[in-house]
Amino acid sequence: MPTSERSRRINADLHAHSNVSDGALAPAAVVRRAHACGVELFALTDHDELGGLAEAATAAQALDLPFVAGVEISVSWARETIHVVGLRVDPGCRELRDGLARTRIGRDDRAREIGAQLARAGIDGAYEGALRHVANPAMVGRMHFARFIVEAGACRDVRHVFQNYLVEGKPGFVPHRWAELGAAVDWIRAAGGVAVLAHPGRYSLDDGEMWALIGAFREAGGSGIEVVSGSHVAEHYPRFARLARKFGLAASRGSDFHAPLESRFEPGSLPPLPDGLAAVWEDWFEAARALAQRPRDVPAGA
Ligand code: AMP
Ligand code: MN
Numbered sequence: 001m002p003t004s005e006r007s008r009r010i011n012a013d014l015h016a017h018s019n020v021s022d023g024a025l026a027p028a029a030v031v032r033r034a035h036a037c038g039v040e041l042f043a044l045t046d047h048d049e050l051g052g053l054a055e056a057a058t059a060a061q062a063l064d065l066p067f068v069a070g071v072e073i074s075v076s077w078a079r080e081t082i083h084v085v086g087l088r089v090d091p092g093c094r095e096l097r098d099g100l101a102r103t104r105i106g107r108d109d110r111a112r113e114i115g116a117q118l119a120r121a122g123i124d125g126a127y128e129g130a131l132r133h134v135a136n137p138a139m140v141g142r143m144h145f146a147r148f149i150v151e152a153g154a155c156r157d158v159r160h161v162f163q164n165y166l167v168e169g170k171p172g173f174v175p176h177r178w179a180e181l182g183a184a185v186d187w188i189r190a191a192g193g194v195a196v197l198a199h200p201g202r203y204s205l206d207d208g209e210m211w212a213l214i215g216a217f218r219e220a221g222g223s224g225i226e227v228v229s230g231s232h233v234a235e236h237y238p239r240f241a242r243l244a245r246k247f248g249l250a251a252s253r254g255s256d257f258h259a260p261l262e263s264r265f266e267p268g269s270l271p272p273l274p275d276g277l278a279a280v281w282e283d284w285f286e287a288a289r290a291l292a293q294r295p296r297d298v299p300a301g302a
C-alpha cells in the first residue's frame with residue numbers, strides 16, 4: 001500500500017552515526033544537529049553498536065523530536081560486505097546484543113593489520129593515529145583510518161582516501177568476515193525491529209547479483225530497503241524505487257550522516273521518497289511523536 005502523501009512529506013532521517021561507531025559527534029550532538037536541520041523523525045544507527053541509543057533518546061525527548069532506536073549491522077554476503085539497518089529495535093534484547101558483540105570481535109586485530117599495510121605503503125603510525133579518532137575502542141574502523149590519512153596529508157579528504165586506500169586492491173584493505181545475512185535479520189527481528197537493506201547502490205553487484213541479494217534479504221525476513229540515501233547518487237533513487245515495488249519492500253530514507261564537513265549530506269537534507277512507495281515509517285510517526293511529546297512531569301500512563 002503506497003504511503004500517504006502526508007507521511008511521504010515527513011522529514012524522516014533513519015540512518016546516521018555517532019562517535020559510538022565511526023561518526024564524529026557524540027550521540028546527543030547528532031540528535032541536536034538533526035533537530036536543527038529540520039528532521040522530524042530521527043534514527044541513530046551506529047555500526048554494530050547500541051551504546052549511543054540511551055543518550056540519543058534522552059536528547060531527542062528534550063527536543064520533542066520523535067526518535068527511533070536503530071543499528072547498522074555489518075554482514076558478509078557472497079564476497080561482498082553488506083549493511084543491514086535495524087529500526088525500532090529494543091536495545092535491551094539479549095539476542096541482538098550478543099550478536100553485535102560477536103560481530104565486533106576482530107576489529108582491533110584487523111585495525112592492526114590495516115596499520116601494518118599502510119606502514120608498508122609509507123604511512124606510518126596509522127593504527128595509533130586512527131585510535132586518536134576513536135571514542136569507542138571496540139569499534140575502530142576504516143573511517144577512523146581515513147580521518148588519520150587526511151590528517152597525515154596523504155589525501156585531501158576522506159572521499160579520496162576511499163579511492164586510494166582501504167578498499168580492495170589498495171593499501172590498507174584487510175578482508176573481514178562479518179555477520180551472516182540471516183543471522184543479522186534474525187537479531188533485528190528478535191529485538192522487535194524492522195530490517196532494512198542499507199544503501200544498495202553502494203555494492204559492487206551486477207543486476208543479477210542485486211536481484212539475488214534482495215531476494216535473499218527478503219527470504220531472510222528483511223522488509224525494507226533504503227531508496228533515498230546519502231550514500232546513493234540521484235540515479236539510484238528511481239532504480240531502487242522500482243526494486244522496492246518489485247520485491248514488495250517498504251522504502252526508507254537516511255542521510256548516513258557521519259560528520260560535519262565530511263559527509264556529503266547533512267541530516268534531513270535529502271529529497272523525499274519517490275511517489276508510490278510504502279514508507280517504513282508510515283505507521284510510526286504518530287506513536288513516536290506521542291512519546292516525544294509526553295509531558296515529562298507526569299509519570300507515563302498517568
Ligand atoms: P568498516 O566497517 O571498518 O569496514 O568501515 C566502513 C565505513 O567506512 C563505512 O561505514 C563508511 O563510513 C566508510 N566508507 C567505506 N567506503 C566508503 C567510501 N567509498 N566512501 C566514504 N566512506 C566509506
Ligand atoms: Mn560508517
Ligand code: MN
Nearest residue numbers: 072083198199
Ligand atoms: Mn553503511
Ligand code: MN
Nearest residue numbers: 015017072256
Ligand atoms: Mn551508515
